[in-house]
Amino acid sequence: MAAKFNIDQLNKAFESRIRLGIMSVLMVNDQVDFTTMKELLDVTDGNLASHISALEKLEYVLVQKKFIGKKPNTVFEASKLGKAEFKVHLNALEKLLKS
Amino acid sequence: MAQSTFKMLNTEEQLAALKDIQKMMERSSRFLSLNGLSGIFVGLIALAGALAAYLYIGTKAGKLPYFEYAKNANGEMNISFVGFFLIDALSVLFASLLVATWLTLRKAKREGEKVWTASGRRLMFNMAIPLGSGGLFCMIMLFHGYAGMVAPVTLVFYGLALVNASKYTFEHIKFLGLVEIFLGLFAAIFINHGLLFWALGFGVAHMLYGIIAYFTFEKSN
Numbered sequence: 001m002a003a004k005f006n007i008d009q010l011n012k013a014f015e016s017r018i019r020l021g022i023m024s025v026l027m028v029n030d031q032v033d034f035t036t037m038k039e040l041l042d043v044t045d046g047n048l049a050s051h052i053s054a055l056e057k058l059e060y061v062l063v064q065k066k067f068i069g070k071k072p073n074t075v076f077e078a079s080k081l082g083k084a085e086f087k088v089h090l091n092a093l094e095k096l097l098k099s
Numbered sequence: 100m101a102q103s104t105f106k107m108l109n110t111e112e113q114l115a116a117l118k119d120i121q122k123m124m125e126r127s128s129r130f131l132s133l134n135g136l137s138g139i140f141v142g143l144i145a146l147a148g149a150l151a152a153y154l155y156i157g158t159k160a161g162k163l164p165y166f167e168y169a170k171n172a173n174g175e176m177n178i179s180f181v182g183f184f185l186i187d188a189l190s191v192l193f194a195s196l197l198v199a200t201w202l203t204l205r206k207a208k209r210e211g212e213k214v215w216t217a218s219g220r221r222l223m224f225n226m227a228i229p230l231g232s233g234g235l236f237c238m239i240m241l242f243h244g245y246a247g248m249v250a251p252v253t254l255v256f257y258g259l260a261l262v263n264a265s266k267y268t269f270e271h272i273k274f275l276g277l278v279e280i281f282l283g284l285f286a287a288i289f290i291n292h293g294l295l296f297w298a299l300g301f302g303v304a305h306m307l308y309g310i311i312a313y314f315t316f317e318k319s320n
Contacts, residue, residue, distance in 0.1 A: 020116055024123035029217075032127070036217045040127050090120070093113050 009092035011085055013058055018043055018051045023086045026061065026078035034074040052076065060085060130222040130268045132207040132214060135317055137199040138275075138309020144198065145301035148191035152294060155183055164291040169246035181241065184249075191301075222267040229260035250293030254283030254300045269316070275308045 014020055021041045025032055032040075038048050055061040060082030064075045078086070125131070156165045168180045207214045233256025237249045261276030279300050286296030 017116070017119060020120055021123050024120040025127040028124045028128040032217070036127075039213065039216070040123065090117075093117055096113055097110060097117070 009088055010096070011089040011092075013055065013060065014086065014089045016051065018047065019055060022048075022051060022055060022061065022076070023078065023082065026076060027083060027086060031075050031077050034076070037076060055082065058082075126218075128218060128267075130216070130218040132203050132210070132212055132219075133199075133268055133272075134202055134206045135309040135311070135313030137202045138305045138312060140198045140202070140309075141195040142302050142304070142306030142309060144191055144194045145305060146298060146303075148187050149294060149298035149302060151187055152184065155187075156294075164247065165294055166247035166249075166290075169241075170244060176244070181246070184246075218267060222264055225267055226260045226264045229256055229263055233257065233260070247290045247293060248287065250297040251283045251287035251290070254279050254286055254297065256283075257301075258283060269312075271312070271316070272308075275304060278304050278308075 014023060018041060022037065025037060025040055034045075034048070038045065041048065052061060052063065056063050059079055062077045062079050064077070066073045066075060152165075156168070159168050169177055169184075171177050204214060213219075233253060236256070237252055240246075240248050240252065258276045258279030258281075261279060262273050263276075265271070265273035265276065282296050282300040282304065286293050286300075289296070
């Protein structure tokens with residue numbers, strides 16, 4: 001029998017490279033602000049915002065809008081659900097490669 | 100059939116995705132612009148500083164342990180002796196910081212990385228706490244006349260700072276930290292040879308570590 005792998009475990013929400021990047025960064029950092037994330041991923045404001053809001057809608061990422069003085073400072077954090085789902089996705093990726 | 104076709108098409112893509120994830124996790128949490136060359140140069144500077152101190156002590160005739168000269172016969176602080184050591188140590192510190200900063204900026208520029216990032220700031224902050232407290236502690240010991248303990252204490256605190264820093268930069272810097280702590284403790288036991296242990300820790304250990312890091316981790320990339 002061929003090695004089993006379950007396609008269903010690959011999560012469509014993480015298919016774009018930017019979303020993979022966002023989740024990777026949030027797996028190892030408790031909180032990351034908008035500018036840092038933008039620089040790490042090397043994407044535009046709009047691009048980052050749209051991917052973040054998609055992940056926020058799924059409740060994988062928590063978004064907090066704060067102010068430092070008068071400057072708005074948006075901070076991202078991975079939710080428990082997001083971390084769990086991302087781990088499942090990673091395991092599925094690894095299994096796919098091994099099989 | 101359908102499954103294996105899917106696999107063939109996607110294996111490379113998936114592999115790239117996994118590599119991306121790994122790289123992003125590392126880049127976002129660790130400061131990776133430090134380099135082995137810094138270790139080599141910092142080691143050389145420290146050896147030069149230790150040599151200067153050794154030659155200076157040589158001018159004092161007598162068989163006392165080196166730190167005894169920090170006090171005059173009447174028990175007061177020997178300002179010129181302590182002053183020489185302070186100037187020597189601070190010159191080593193500033194020259195080392197200068198060279199290490201320059202080499203770090205150079206590497207960051209070459210790799211298209213920024214230096215003043217969240218991970219850079221985190222590394223600085225977490226090194227500054229043990230280093231700053233160690234520095235103040237040494238000043239206090241000097242003030243109380245325990246000049247002989249300064250060399251061991253700088254080694255121990257610097258080692259602790261490196262072990263702490265290993266969470267925020269290359270993990271293998273932890274081993275250099277452990278070596279420094281170990282040498283510091285020995286320097287505290289064999290207190291008369293503090294200068295020798297200091298030269299071993301800040302000079303030789305830095306250079307060896309720098310050479311190993313340069314030729315094993317950096318050349319391969």
